[in-house]
Amino acid sequence: MTIQTLIDAGIFSLKVTGDPSKNISKVFCCDLLSIAMSKAPAEGAWVTVMGNKNTLAVASLTDISCIILAEGIQLLPDDLACAEREGITVFTTDLPIFDAALKIQELFA
Amino acid sequence: MDENLVFNYTISGDDFTRAGEASSDVKNKLKMMGLDNNIIRKVAIAMYEGEINMVIHANGGTITVEISADNIRMILADTGPGIADIDKAMEQGYSTAPEEVRALGFGAGMGLPNMKKYSDHMEIDSTVGIGTTVTMDIHI
Numbered sequence: 001m002t003i004q005t006l007i008d009a010g011i012f013s014l015k016v017t018g019d020p021s022k023n024i025s026k027v028f029c030c031d032l033l034s035i036a037m038s039k040a041p042a043e044g045a046w047v048t049v050m051g052n053k054n055t056l057a058v059a060s061l062t063d064i065s066c067i068i069l070a071e072g073i074q075l076l077p078d079d080l081a082c083a084e085r086e087g088i089t090v091f092t093t094d095l096p097i098f099d100a101a102l103k104i105q106e107l108f109a
Numbered sequence: 110m111d112e113n114l115v116f117n118y119t120i121s122g123d124d125f126t127r128a129g130e131a132s133s134d135v136k137n138k139l140k141m142m143g144l145d146n147n148i149i150r151k152v153a154i155a156m157y158e159g160e161i162n163m164v165i166h167a168n169g170g171t172i173t174v175e176i177s178a179d180n181i182r183m184i185l186a187d188t189g190p191g192i193a194d195i196d197k198a199m200e201q202g203y204s205t206a207p208e209e210v211r212a213l214g215f216g217a218g219m220g221l222p223n224m225k226k227y228s229d230h231m232e233i234d235s236t237v238g239i240g241t242t243v244t245m246d247i248h249i
């Protein structure tokens with residue numbers, strides 16, 4: 001599945017488009033950055049409530065495909081601009097982490 | 110490569126939003142050199158954790174990256190408070206990160222263990238009140 005699949009599913013709101021043709025390998029949930037740093041799968045869809053510039057840095061260093069900010073968490077305008085520059089796809093949702101991750105998982109079926 | 114490539118970075122101690130820029134830059138350089146993705150990932154993780162530690166715990170410092178034909182060496186030097194008990198600091202889950210830093214997602218106490226795990230060799234030289242130098246090697 002690609003990011004475009006996730007966009008078309010319309011379950012989350014798209015904040016930064018990035019590169020929709022990127023592949024999504026699996027779903028990954030974690031809010032502690034140094035754990036995410038070592039465990040985040042390449043091309044993963046990362047569901048987290050940690051929305052700041054450091055999240056973007058970890059996403060970019062680990063080659064995460066997209067970030068889904070759960071629980072209504074939003075990025076500051078400055079950080080959104082940073083995600084644009086880095087080409088990282090960012091979605092937001094009011095859903096809790098588990099429910100958001102489950103929705104993505106269901107798209108793999 | 111006949112000669113070693115050397116890159117120097119100055120890490121500012123008070124800017125969380127810029128922390129990680131040096132690691133990103135090295136990652137991009139290694140990508141352009143066409144290095145193996147697995148090696149790049151190891152360097153990115155190890156260097157980012159070291160860079161962040163300098164910002165959080167040591168008020169910044171300098172990073173030197175030396176690339177030779179068969180090794181990438183990262184030397185992270187700061188003049189921060191030093192580490193009193195290195196064995197303790199190396200334990201998974203040990204962290205003195207202050208509350209405002211934890212709120213950003215740091216403080217799992219996994220940074221140094223990650224650096225150890227993803228580098229092929231790591232040495233910490235630290236003196237309380239003087240500073241800390243971490244040297245990591247990743248073989249190509």
Ligand SMILES: Nc1ncnc2c1ncn2[C@@H]1O[C@H](COP(=O)(O)OP(=O)(O)OP(=O)(O)O)[C@@H](O)[C@H]1O
Pocket residue numbers: 033034035158162163165166167187189190191192198199203204205206214215216217218219220221222241
């Ligand atoms: N450069 C440094 N100068 C002084 N103390 C340090 C330095 N690096 C690490 N430490 C000490 O070692 C502890 C453990 O570091 P480690 O990177 O493993 O965890 P952390 O930075 O607290 O949290 P995390 O990296 O998981 O976000 C730190 O909390 C701090 O007390």
Ligand SMILES: [Mg+2]
Pocket residue numbers: 034158161162219220221
């Ligand atoms: Mg750390």
